[in-house]
Amino acid sequence: MSMENIDMYYFSGTGNTRLVAEKMMEVFRDIGVKTTLQKIEDSETGDVDLSHTIGIGFPVAILSTYSFVWDFINGLPEAHGTEIFMVDTLGGYSGGIVGPLRKILEKKGYKTIGACEIVMPLNIFYIQDSETCKTKVQRGLMKAEEYAHALVEGRARWGRVPVFSDVMKTVSMGGLKLAAWGPHQRYLKFRVERSLCNVCGTCADLCPVGNIKMEEHPVAGDNCQYCMRCVSFCPLGAIPCIMNYRGKTYSAMNHGEMLK
Ligand SMILES: Cc1cc2nc3c(=O)[nH]c(=O)nc-3n(C[C@H](O)[C@H](O)[C@H](O)COP(=O)(O)O)c2cc1C
Secondary structure (H helix, E strand, C coil): CCCCEEEEEECCCCCHHHHHHHHHHHHHHHCCCEEEEEEHHHCCHHHCCCCCEEEEEEECECCECCHHHHHHHHCCCCCCCCEEEEEEEECCCCCCCHHHHHHHHHHCCCEEEEEEEEECCCCCCCCCCHHHHHHHHHHHHHHHHHHHHHHHCCCCCCCCCCCHHHHHHHHHHHHHHHHHCHHHHHHCCCCCCCCCCCCCCHHHHHCCCCCEEECCCEEECCCCCCCCHHHHHCCCCCCCCCCCHHHCCCCCCCHHHHHC
């Protein structure tokens, strides 16, 4: 990779992807590459500088990633050979999303130089104990470091399992549509426990799609992406997580760090 400037765009619901992206930036900076690290939810695809190498980082969600992350990827400008790499973090299985993503980016004219999937603690359904999570994070960050070196040294690869991963992407798109469906949104809405909430607004500040409005208490609309930020980072634990076993939540950092 030519590697003079790298702009990495990432989304992270509960901190895993952010830690991975930060670790990779650390490696790049240590070898003298100029880098920027930008949140997808605060970025416009029209501002992407195609003279720089581009990085994309996201968590796997429903066998691909969140709809607004797809909007960002699909909205990337047409390129003429701009180098691009990706990293995702996941609990265990992504359905091979790197394959269809490579196809989309190559069709747009990008040179796809590397993709890597990094297992990190699962942040939904069943949250493991903190020691197990810590060990997974450490292993994940070692893999991120190794991947960043592989990118710099031109050893990184972007594999693709044909057909199967395309089928899985279709399944994922169906899952994302179902999650966005009105009755699903209304039935599985996160609701604030009013007796615990002190109306600090952290949940509204952190929601990546502005789905939480501060009224007398925070109120979630019908565009929840289920990224887990509000439930995981509420400083008072005032948003019960109805999807997780015993309501336990996971986060890789505290809410103050996440707000930065
Ligand atoms: C709504 C949702 C869907 C998820 N779907 C998957 C999945 O299909 N496969 C998987 O391995 N992990 C899945 N996960 C787990 C996350 O990908 C994993 O914990 C990730 O590292 C979280 O990254 P983050 O902390 O940057 O948000 C899902 C998590 C959420 C919240």
